[in-house]
Amino acid sequence: MAQSHVLRGLATISFYATDHQAAKKWYTEFLGIEPYFNMPGYAEFRIGDFQHELGIIDSAFAPADAGKGPAGAIAYWHVDNLQTTLDRLISLGATLYQAITDHSGGKGSFVTASVVDPFGNILGIMTNVHYLETLHQKRS
Template structure:
């Protein structure tokens, strides 16, 4: 039924500021934009991170961190966490060793969204099996 991650959407009351922050963080401009929306393609599988003007949020939407955290694979969680914090993100969950080959952390971006980062042994195994990355 679920075939893969397509788009992770973050709300932002100040969309131009969020677009600028993520453009600097990711080192790339959005590949798709329309009024009230900007979308980036990221990583090995070109997953999408969408920024949406919070005026489009459905009634009753959470205005702060919610119950789900999406983790993005990174090569070095500690370095990525330091980068995020240096750009104004706030620690949500500290760097945590989850077991052999699994390290996580998460932050709240300056716009109130939770951004998770992870070094994940299973992600590396999938890349290696596909011949598209390091094991």
Template sequence: MAQSSNLRGLSTINFYADDLLEAKAWYSRFLGVEPYFAFPQEGPPAYIEFRIGDYQHELGFIDRKYAPKGSVTGPGGALTYWHVDHLEAVYNRLLELGATEYEPITKRGNSGFVTASVVDPFGNVLGIMYNPHYLEVLNK
């Protein structure tokens, strides 16, 4: 049964990067897809966006020169976790591509939840998680 909520679901996560073309190349290698959207369409992009995962969530990248005043330039702020089926393999792939450890692989209690996070080459924290609840909701 659907429940009403002020927060209906993840829509878009935006990261900042000084070099969007390099961010595009790095994330395309990691995700295995090219961004579906870029603005402007001609010339250097100010914004690029990937659609990924079971629900086609949006992962966007904004040229850092458009970041709000006072934004941190290093890792910080909220941490969003993306569900992955094979956490250790994805974590190791991120490290192989040049990300650095932010939080090691960490078992969260005895219910099957496991998290890890890295800092991408552009200073953004990318969280990954094996989440049994995500799989339960997906299979309903």
């Protein structure tokens, strides 16, 4: 039987910021690239091995019931060096949300951390063995 994929992959992750220009500048500095799509109130970056999209949106366009503080699910982006990336985020003004945590019983195959960016969004980062295996299979 063929496998059915209900969730096929990340299309866009949207972060809201009351100071859209400052948020766009901050993410441009962190990512080291300019947004590929840019209009008043919305900027979008294509990042990573699969060119996933990170949208920075003026909070005036946030859903009416959006919370006023960090909340909800955390999307984790794979990084090659968790500690270095975490240190860089904090040096750019993010605050630690969750310290580095090994979810693999000390094996180091699923290790996460997260920060709150200067605009109130939770940014998750992780090293993930399954991500690397999938990337290797796609390249083979």
